[in-house]
Amino acid sequence: xxxxxIQKIVAQQAPAAAPAAGAPFIRIEDVSLYYxxxxxxxxxxxxxxxxxxxxFIGPSGCxxxxxxxxxxxxxxxxxxxxxxxxxxxxxxDIYAGxxxxxxxxxxxxxxxxxxxxxxxxxxxxxxxxxxxxxMKSKSDLDAAVEQSLRSSxxxxxxxxxxxSSALGLSGGQQQRLCIARxxxxxxxxxxxxxxxxxxDPIATSRIEELILELKKDFTIVIVTHNMQxxxxxxxxxxxxxxxxxxxxxxxxxxxxxxxxxxxxxxxTGRFG
Amino acid sequence: xxxxxxxxxxxxxxxxxxxxxxxxxxxxxLAEKFIFLVSLSxxxxxLLIFLFVAREAMPVFFGEANTALIQPTIPVAExxxxxxxxxxxxxxxxxxxxxxxxxxxxxxxxxxxLDEQNEVPENFRKDADARINxxxxxYLLQSHQWSGYDRPEYIWQPVGxxxxxxxxxxxxxxxxxxxxxxxxxxxxxxxAAIYVSQLARPRVREVVKPxxxxxxxxxxxxxxxxALLVLATVLQKIFGYQTRLNAFVAGIALGFAVIPVIxxxxxxxxxxxxxxxxxxxxALGASRWQTAWQIVLPAAIPGVFAATVLGFGRAIGETMIVxxxxxxxxxxxxxxxxxxxxxTTIAAEMGEVVAGGPHYRILFLLGALLFAATFVSNMIGDFxxxxxxxxxxxxR
Numbered sequence: 001x002x003x004x005x006i007q008k009i010v011a012q013q014a015p016a017a018a019p020a021a022g023a024p025f026i027r028i029e030d031v032s033l034y035y036x037x038x039x040x041x042x043x044x045x046x047x048x049x050x051x052x053x054x055x056f057i058g059p060s061g062c063x064x065x066x067x068x069x070x071x072x073x074x075x076x077x078x079x080x081x082x083x084x085x086x087x088x089x090x091x092x093d094i095y096a097g098x099x100x101x102x103x104x105x106x107x108x109x110x111x112x113x114x115x116x117x118x119x120x121x122x123x124x125x126x127x128x129x130x131x132x133x134x135m136k137s138k139s140d141l142d143a144a145v146e147q148s149l150r151s152s153x154x155x156x157x158x159x160x161x162x163x164s165s166a167l168g169l170s171g172g173q174q175q176r177l178c179i180a181r182x183x184x185x186x187x188x189x190x191x192x193x194x195x196x197x198x199x200d201p202i203a204t205s206r207i208e209e210l211i212l213e214l215k216k217d218f219t220i221v222i223v224t225h226n227m228q229x230x231x232x233x234x235x236x237x238x239x240x241x242x243x244x245x246x247x248x249x250x251x252x253x254x255x256x257x258x259x260x261x262x263x264x265x266x267x268t269g270r271f272g
Numbered sequence: 273x274x275x276x277x278x279x280x281x282x283x284x285x286x287x288x289x290x291x292x293x294x295x296x297x298x299x300x301x302l303a304e305k306f307i308f309l310v311s312l313s314x315x316x317x318x319l320l321i322f323l324f325v326a327r328e329a330m331p332v333f334f335g336e337a338n339t340a341l342i343q344p345t346i347p348v349a350e351x352x353x354x355x356x357x358x359x360x361x362x363x364x365x366x367x368x369x370x371x372x373x374x375x376x377x378x379x380x381x382x383x384x385x386l387d388e389q390n391e392v393p394e395n396f397r398k399d400a401d402a403r404i405n406x407x408x409x410x411y412l413l414q415s416h417q418w419s420g421y422d423r424p425e426y427i428w429q430p431v432g433x434x435x436x437x438x439x440x441x442x443x444x445x446x447x448x449x450x451x452x453x454x455x456x457x458x459x460x461x462x463x464a465a466i467y468v469s470q471l472a473r474p475r476v477r478e479v480v481k482p483x484x485x486x487x488x489x490x491x492x493x494x495x496x497x498x499a500l501l502v503l504a505t506v507l508q509k510i511f512g513y514q515t516r517l518n519a520f521v522a523g524i525a526l527g528f529a530v531i532p533v534i535x536x537x538x539x540x541x542x543x544x545x546x547x548x549x550x551x552x553x554x555a556l557g558a559s560r561w562q563t564a565w566q567i568v569l570p571a572a573i574p575g576v577f578a579a580t581v582l583g584f585g586r587a588i589g590e591t592m593i594v595x596x597x598x599x600x601x602x603x604x605x606x607x608x609x610x611x612x613x614x615x616t617t618i619a620a621e622m623g624e625v626v627a628g629g630p631h632y633r634i635l636f637l638l639g640a641l642l643f644a645a646t647f648v649s650n651m652i653g654d655f656x657x658x659x660x661x662x663x664x665x666x667x668r
Contacts, residue, residue, distance in 0.1 A: 110555035116548035119664040129556040165666025
């Protein structure tokens with residue numbers, strides 16, 4: 001059943017934007033990652049284009065989130081992690097010795113699975129990143145906060161209570177606030193780690209609409225468990241299984257005509 | 273797969289068991305009641321201690337204690353002209369004691385009272401101070417120009433012919449020492465807590481945390497001893513003040529005793545800030561320092577404040593360190609003068625007072641005061657913590 005539904009979704013989707021000519025924006029070359037002795041990512045190579053939505057799918061524990069967190073070096077925070085291989089963004093090796101992680105994270109924003117607004121006001125949540133990166137004047141901040149909240153389709157709901165606590169928002173609103181916070185500092189890439197998995201269907205559809213909207217300005221990599229979601233919003237899909245990249249290609253192809261047996265089994269719901 | 277229960281076997285009791293109430297789990301029920309009683313006993317204990325302290329201080333409240341050196345006397349012959357109540361008060365007897373003494377003893381006691389008055393040295397006969405009851409509120413709280421002084425002074429001098437019980441120097445001394453202690457301890461302890469919980473590598477944390485917490489295991493008399501001999505000299509060399517043993521030294525030494533208390537609670541509070549906040553801040557491009565200061569610390573403020581309130585309680589109640597380092601009851605706001613705290617006064621003097629005497633009553637009054645101060649500070653602390661929490665959680 002899932003097969004036909006997903007195929008329907010893919011058929012409805014507008015054709016993917018043609019990849020920009022020239023070198024791919026994100027180059028993942030032969031990346032392996034070890035947690036202590038266990039190898040969580042096995043020799044993964046993947047090229048992602050600019051201003052394209054790429055979905056990482058696969059069963060739990062397949063390494064898709066781990067790979068996502070390699071792209072802004074959030075794995076650095078975990079002890080005992082070792083990474084081999086090379087990841088280049090816009091031609092820069094982000095694991096080179098002279099890379100400032102803070103500058104990298106400014107360019108590669110992230111939205112987490114569980115919405116995690118700071119226990120501050122709505123305004124402060126968005127303004128925090130801007131202040132971190134040197135924006136001081138009140139009028140600039142006001143304008144940037146409003147713009148980010150508008151881009152994340154939250155402005156109309158919160159404009160009258162910008163200075164009340166962000167923790168008073170609903171789950172879906174909190175997640176959109178986290179997206180607003182991430183896009184406020186104008187990154188090039190937004191990483192999303194199952195951004196809608198804790199939300200109800202209506203909130204999920206709003207997030208998905210938002211992602212399609214943001215695609216115009218940002219390169220988006222999204223990890224999702226929900227294959228229909230991947231089919232609805234992504235241009236490219238990568239399927240992972242136990243630390244390996246099984247198949248990568250245009251979303252329509254992955255869901256309708258995968259070249260690997262395991263991909264087909266997974267997207268049609270036979271396992272996972 | 274578990275085998276299907278055989279449907280032909282009905283449950284033995286049907287629905288009967290549903291009406292057994294708490295008897296269904298009697299042990300759990302008993303345990304719950306027992307724990308409830310235990311917690312109740314803690315409240316009862318606090319209440320009893322307060323009642324005991326307050327009761328002993330009562331005569332001061334009712335003006336029943338009298339320390340006037342020269343008191344009006346009643347000649348022995350006029351024994352029968354006075355009512356039993358008057359005589360009882362005159363002779364400082366309890367009603368039961370008064371009832372149990374016979375007439376001859378009464379006469380002897382009256383004579384004793386006269387002899388006592390006759391023994392008052394001649395030079396006090398003209399001294400106005402000798403006729404003052406120094407346990408009156410006026411003399412406890414306000415400055416008074418004692419004879420021989422050229423201006424009104426606050427004086428705690430509970431021994432001697434004329435006992436001066438002004439408690440203001442003790443309150444000032446306590447506040448001085450406590451505030452210095454907190455000013456020294458809070459930044460250090462909270463700083464260490466931030467470092468250990470947010471910035472230190474796991475291996476460093478495993479060493480630093482237990483070492484700081486071990487500080488609380490050092491007996492305060494040892495801290496006092498160290499401060500008395502070493503710290504006082506070192507600090508005097510650095511700051512060059514005159515009095516070697518003063519409130520400043522005592523406050524710093526007190527800080528050492530308070531640091532582990534504040535550290536451990538603040539560290540817990542900081543560690544329990546959800547990792548999600550830290551991750552969000554780091555993903556936005558905040559450095560670890562910025563994350564610790566701007567995100568984690570504000571989120572842990574209720575806990576850090578609670579740690580400070582507890583540290584205040586510990587500091588104001590600490591006796592031994594202040595007793596060893598400085599204990600002259602001078603009235604001075606200067607931190608480089610000596611100070612005598614309330615607890616120190618009670619500890620040092622309680623062993624030498626006459627039970628039931630005015631000095632004894634005043635010491636209990638100080639105890640009650642201390643009790644009230646701690647109680648009020650905890651109440652205020654609790655209130656503020658709730659405000660902080662509600663603000664963080666977005667409740668009004």
